[in-house]
Amino acid sequence: xxxxxxxxxxxxxxxxEIREILADTEWEVFSMKEMGIDIPIEENGATFEANAVIKAxxxxxxxxxxxxxxxxxxxxxxxxxxxxxxxxxxxGEDTSYRIKNANLIERLSGVPDEERTARFVCAxxxxxxxxxxxxxxxxxxxxxxxxEKGENGFGYDPIFYLPERGxxxxxxxxxxxxEISHRGKALRKMKEELKKKL
Numbered sequence: 084x085x086x087x088x089x090x091x092x093x094x095x096x097x098x099x100e101i102r103e104i105l106a107d108t109e110w111e112v113f114s115m116k117e118m119g120i121d122i123p124i125e126e127n128g129a130t131f132e133a134n135a136v137i138k139a140x141x142x143x144x145x146x147x148x149x150x151x152x153x154x155x156x157x158x159x160x161x162x163x164x165x166x167x168x169x170x171x172x173x174x175g176e177d178t179s180y181r182i183k184n185a186n187l188i189e190r191l192s193g194v195p196d197e198e199r200t201a202r203f204v205c206a207x208x209x210x211x212x213x214x215x216x217x218x219x220x221x222x223x224x225x226x227x228x229x230x231e232k233g234e235n236g237f238g239y240d241p242i243f244y245l246p247e248r249g250x251x252x253x254x255x256x257x258x259x260x261x262e263i264s265h266r267g268k269a270l271r272k273m274k275e276e277l278k279k280k281l
Contacts, residue, residue, distance in 0.1 A: 086110045086281050089118055091142045091152035096237040104270045132218050135208035143210035155205035157239045161198050184231055184242045199226040205265035207273045217276050221268025
C-alpha cells in the first residue's frame, strides 16, 4: 500500500497531469474533493511559491496528510509579466479562458514576434504533517500566438506557442506536454524530493 498524497486542487486537468507523472510510484494521489476537503484558502502570497505554500500548509494542517499544491501562471514580458500570479483570477475567476485569451491577444495586437515572449511558471509545495515544507519550480519559455490553436489543453494553452515545436501547448499530446510543461518539470523535481523522504 503506497503513501497517500493529497493534491490541493479542484482542477481535473491538473489531477490528470499529476497522476500521469506519479504513475510509476506507489503513492496514491487524491484530490481535495475526493478527500471531502472544502476549506477556504486565502491565496494572498506575492509569488507563485508563496501561494503554493499557503495552499499546501492549509490543507495539510486540516487533514494531517502529505499535501502537494501548485501555483502556476503565465508571464507575458510585454505586459510587465501579466497576468502572473493573477492568471486564474485575471478578468475575474468566472471569466472563460476563451475570453481571457482573446483579451491577451488583443492587448498584444501589432506587437512583433520577438516581443511576444512569455513563459508558463509553476511552483509546487509539499507540506508534511510534521510542518516541513519543500518547494520545487519549473518553467517553459514560449511566445504568445495570434489566435487560439489546439484542443488538447486548458487555460492559456491554446495561445502559448512553442517556436521549437511549431505548435501551441494545446496542440501537443499529453506525453509531449508532460515532458516539457512547467508543471511537468516542477512535478518531476518534486517526485525526486519525495522519493528521498518517503
